[in-house]
């Protein structure tokens with residue numbers, strides 16, 4: 001794919017809940033291969049924008065395009081599983097009745113995955129350092145292990161875009177640093193386009209120097225560099 005092509009285009013998006021405006025005229029372009037951070041205080045609408053991009057929510061007005069294809073508008077919604085996105089929620093949200101390997105493989109089966117996906121899954125398992133956990137059930141995983149599995153599950157189907165919504169909440173700082181390093185390494189190695197949501201400046205600076213800030217429903221571009 002052309003490295004400089006626009007992968008995600010969000011155009012003049014508006015969203016209200018119960019007549020309260022949450023997102024106001026949001027426009028955003030993310031290029032293929034780029035990592036961007038989305039920041040903003042709690043309640044500023046970050047998760048709402050995330051849910052709109054993933055297709056879990058419809059806009060009141062505006063459009064979302066993935067590789068020039070209209071996927072969301074007030075009238076059109078391509079379902080989440082047809083968007084070829086990798087999604088990591090604030091809590092790991094693993095399926096409790098499946099072991100780690102089944103969690104990962106099930107995610108790839110639900111999607112239209114490219115050939116050679118099993119070799120790729122194998123690579124992801126090593127990169128996320130979860131091989132010893134493959135037969136474990138989610139209830140016995142530590143917080144850090146469960147996050148690594150949820151990231152592996154999102155990466156496994158080789159999504160064109162990864163979206164992570166505060167994926168490192170409630171981890172201690174040593175573990176957080178290690179996970180950040182891991183996320184940065186795998187996204188670079190797999191040339192994954194990434195939207196990373198956080199309210200933590202340190203995380204933001206580490207992931208990317210391109211940062212958008214949401215405040216009172218309005219999105220602005222700022223740099224995280226010093």
Ligand code: ADP
Nearest residue numbers: 017018022040041042043044045046047048049
């Ligand atoms: P953030 O992720 O930045 O903390 P959210 O996008 O979760 O913010 O929420 C933005 C605002 O929208 C909050 O005030 C929240 O209470 C409200 N909100 C989110 N989802 C809903 C919903 N389904 N119904 C009503 N209000 C909602």
Ligand code: MG
Nearest residue numbers: 046047048165
């Ligand atoms: Mg949120």
